[in-house]
Amino acid sequence: MSAATDHTPDAGHGDEHGHGSKKSYLVGFALSAVLTFIPFWLVMARPIGSPGLVALLIILFAVAQILVHTICFLHVNTSGEGGWTLLAYVFTGVLLFITIAGSIWIMYHLNTNMMPGMMTGEVSTTP
Structure with missing residues (x-):
C-alpha cells in the first residue's frame, strides 16, 4: 500500500512534534474552567466591594486564560x-x-x- 492511499492517522504527517498530548489538553481544559469560574464567582457573589478591583482581577484572569490557551491548545513555545x-x-x-x-x-x-x-x-x- 502506498503512502498516498494509507489511511492510518499518522499518514503524511511525519513527526508529531507540534501536537499536544492528552495530558496537556486536560490540564488546559481544567485551567480554563477554573479561570472562567473564578471571575464568574467574583461578579455573581460580590465578595469584593470595589468594582475597580473586580474589573482588574477579571482582566488578569483573562490574560492568564489567553496564556493557558496559547500554551496548552495552540502549543506556542x-x-x-x-x-x-x-x-x-x-x-x-x-x-x-x-x-x-x-x-x-x-x-x-x-x-x-x-x-x-x-x-x-x-x-x-x-x-
Missing part, C-alpha cells in the same frame, strides 16, 4: 516555528497595549478638557 508564532503574539500584544492605553489617555483628556456645563445638559442662552 520558543522553539522552531513556535518562536515565530510567539514573536507574532508579542507584537500583537504590544499593538493592543498601545491602542488601549492611547484610547484611554485620549478619552481621559477629552473628559478633563470639556467645557463646563457640557455634560449637565444646560443649554446656553447666549445667541
